[in-house]
Amino acid sequence: MISVEHLSKRYGRHAAVDDVSFRCEPGTVTGFLGPNGAGKSTTMRMICGLTPPTAGRATVAGRRYRDLPNPGREVGVLLDASAQHAGRTGREALAVAASTMGLDRREVAAKLDLVGLDAAAAKRRVRAYSLGMRQRLGIALALLGDPRVLILDEPANGLDPEGIFWMRGLLRDFADRGGTVLLSSHLLREVEAVADRLVVIGGGRIVAQGDKSELLAGGGTLVRARDTGALRRALDAAGLAARDSADGLLVPAETEAVGQAAADAGVALAELRPADGRLEQLFLTLTAESTKETGK
């Protein structure tokens, strides 16, 4: 369990994080979502005791991070995969951490295996690792002490599509066995695929939080046919109001009702899907604003 209560961080006059509160429960993956510069890393660093908050408090498993007697056994952290000691081999990096935590050396081999770093990769120095390999090593380090909580900042960065798929499975499995996961991303689709809950941050403030399905619902249905006129008449006949959108017709109804109306009228569809909901719209606006501000 992670609890964040009214956390704020100011740098001079700039509020990097402003009165942020949320909780992450056991058995769930919480996606911490926000555009670049929104305050995700600063919040995570405060949870892990690396940045002192200006106000507020964060606890992991009921205690402040720095009060945990053996933090690596309680919470696995991956904040910056490129911050690992470049001169060590992957195996050495894990062995050093295992000895600090008082773990059996066998854990090193088990975790290398779990994250898919083979014997040859384990013998190479970290400076020769790709970003994807560093992420895998970082995840191995986070999992080393078999913690019940994982805090991962942009763990999908640098992973290839197969790696991203693998990581989603790993995090889902971790949560399904009762673990608590907090992971950040600046990409909605990336966290949407694995998260149960979403916390959305923009300009240092929480702008939305809740169950993923609730936050993503409510957009209606997007439908497209080659014969738009026939589709419009079919929807009319079924009593469904439709309006034009850039991608087709937008209908404030479930996909099933829209598909049925088209089928009843014998209209062939080219596309039928839930339309982007409020969260997508909100997130697009946030991202556009941050791009304007930062020029990124």
Ligand SMILES: Nc1ncnc2c1ncn2[C@@H]1O[C@H](COP(=O)(O)OP(=O)(O)OP(=O)(O)O)[C@@H](O)[C@H]1O
């Ligand atoms: N040490 C610091 N000194 C001054 N300003 C900082 C510092 N660390 C972060 N900031 C500022 O705080 C804001 C939030 O940054 P943060 O890194 O937490 O955002 P983020 O959501 O993690 O984005 P990114 O994905 O780009 O890292 C930004 O405006 C950033 O410039």
